[in-house]
Amino acid sequence: MDSQPSLSTSQDLGDSQLAGDSQLTGDSQLTGDSQLVDDSDPSDPLSLALLQQHPALPTPPTPLSDSYTHHSPTPSSGLPEFPGGRRRYMIGIDEAGRGPALGPMVYAAAYCPVDWEELAGLGFNDSKVLSAATRAALLSTLSSHPQHLGWSVRVLSPSSISRGMLSRPPTNLNVQAQSATVHLIRAVYAAGLDIAEIYVDALGPSVPYQAYLQGLFPQAEVTVKPKADALYPIVGAASVAAKTCRDAWMERWVYEEPGMPRSRSLAAPTAAASTEAAPADEQEQEQEQPTEHLGSGYPSDPKTQSWLATRLERTFGYPRLVRFSWAPVRLAMEKHGHAVKWIDDNQASVVRSFASATGRDKGRCGLAKDLGLRSVADI
Known part of the structure; x- marks a missing residue:
């Protein structure tokens, strides 16, 4: 066999x-x-x-x-x-x-x-x-x-x-x-x-x-x-x-991002080192072992909130440790990160994006139109 x-x-x-x-x-x-x-x-x-x-x-x-x-x-x-x-x-x-x-x-x-x-x-x-x-x-x-x-x-x-x-x-x-x-x-x-x-x-x-x-x-x-x-x-x-x-x-998390420590570990004994079982009233929700800087990782944890507030890079967001899809993370990036304007933000309708070019846009490449490029002679 x-x-x-x-x-x-x-x-x-x-x-x-x-x-x-x-x-x-x-x-x-x-x-x-x-x-x-x-x-x-x-x-x-x-x-x-x-x-x-x-x-x-x-x-x-x-x-x-x-x-x-x-x-x-x-x-x-x-x-x-x-x-x-x-x-x-x-x-x-x-x-x-x-x-x-x-x-x-x-x-x-x-x-x-x-x-x-x-x-x-x-x-x-x-x-x-x-x-x-x-x-x-x-x-x-x-x-x-x-x-x-x-x-x-x-x-x-x-x-x-x-x-x-x-x-x-x-x-x-x-x-x-x-x-x-x-x-x-x-x-x-x-x-x-x-x-x-x-x-x-x-x-x-x-x-x-x-x-x-x-x-x-x-x-x-x-x-x-x-x-x-x-x-x-x-x-x-x-x-x-x-x-x-x-x-x-x-x-044992190892950071890849510039400006972050290459690695992190416990700076002092925390609740993770406790030898006693968690209290009964804390067992309904999974208790992540808090660390000095990160807290428990839950968005409601003040230590986690503090860490998130200090680790936001306004252009690129957060390190890979963070789940970008979580609502508090998205809101923080929208509120404190650099604003981004996409070229189709003001597009009136999807149909208009497929309309034939007219006037001075006719015959111009898509990139020039998207970036709003004009001939120096037109300025």
């Missing part, structure tokens, strides 16, 4: 088969050769686990120029050559970073045999109710059972999110999220795993979304529920993978 492809790290490959070992490949290679200057507290467990060791991030750190996908090694118990026959798998899907105006949105999948009883005792849960130290430990746990437990992340860069939402017609965030979910599930199927059950944290109304996914994957039983990360440990594992990956990108 032919061997199945192993899961690996890839750029935006769509539905194509994923193969390789640990390379970043695809339609837009992550680029950059600058080194990250890590001036955070070396005893900070989050810094140790995420800044230095997160397996889903490129080493050395590079700018996040486009979306990409990372996969752990394919669990061997799901492959045909496993002693005693391969086992049927379940997969959980969750995300981190839908709401913030800064940084990537990360979708994650975790997968293991349906009958793997050890999963319940590993401590996976909704990442928002876990301390940073616990998440860091569980990140290690994700890779500690390669025979049975695997995981993948789909990292949607801020630029990709903005490009989709600002295109015509726009690709809204829900559609981008659905595409990321389907991409992850199909990649696991492509690796040769027999998926029997799919659990997804609800994205809006759960009933139509479940019907949509069930239609795409009729060979598996699909369950879409709110708070699925707290109900199903496999979704909790995906929640940890997504949250730690997004936090790592935020802490």
Whole structure:
């Protein structure tokens, strides 16, 4: 029997088969050769686990120029050559970073045999109710059972999110999220795993979304529920993978823009280093770990607002860290950026733009007419 492809790290490959070992490949290679200057507290467990060791991030750190996908090694118990026959798998899907105006949105999948009883005792849960130290430990746990437990992340860069939402017609965030979910599930199927059950944290109304996914994957039983990360440990594992990956990108962000520091990291211990779980009243909304300068990344955060106010370049806007499609960002650019007047702003109608030229415009090239160029003799 032919061997199945192993899961690996890839750029935006769509539905194509994923193969390789640990390379970043695809339609837009992550680029950059600058080194990250890590001036955070070396005893900070989050810094140790995420800044230095997160397996889903490129080493050395590079700018996040486009979306990409990372996969752990394919669990061997799901492959045909496993002693005693391969086992049927379940997969959980969750995300981190839908709401913030800064940084990537990360979708994650975790997968293991349906009958793997050890999963319940590993401590996976909704990442928002876990301390940073616990998440860091569980990140290690994700890779500690390669025979049975695997995981993948789909990292949607801020630029990709903005490009989709600002295109015509726009690709809204829900559609981008659905595409990321389907991409992850199909990649696991492509690796040769027999998926029997799919659990997804609800994205809006759960009933139509479940019907949509069930239609795409009729060979598996699909369950879409709110708070699925707290109900199903496999979704909790995906929640940890997504949250730690997004936090790592935020802490290891490498700027490409002139005038910005080439890299950023924690300047002092923050809430990200807390060893206590988040209060119950803060768990309804995903709590992005705040940093000294960026805040949580949510537009309502005063620290994030302050950062956005000081980082606007009036001609080119914001660094790639920012999602240009978010309403507060667009409004800030319209209010404080240089005004732009397009040559067709005063166009009375679309029909007039196709009308035949008359008078002095007749026979002149389009560029001369658009720019309003005239002969010196006419001045």
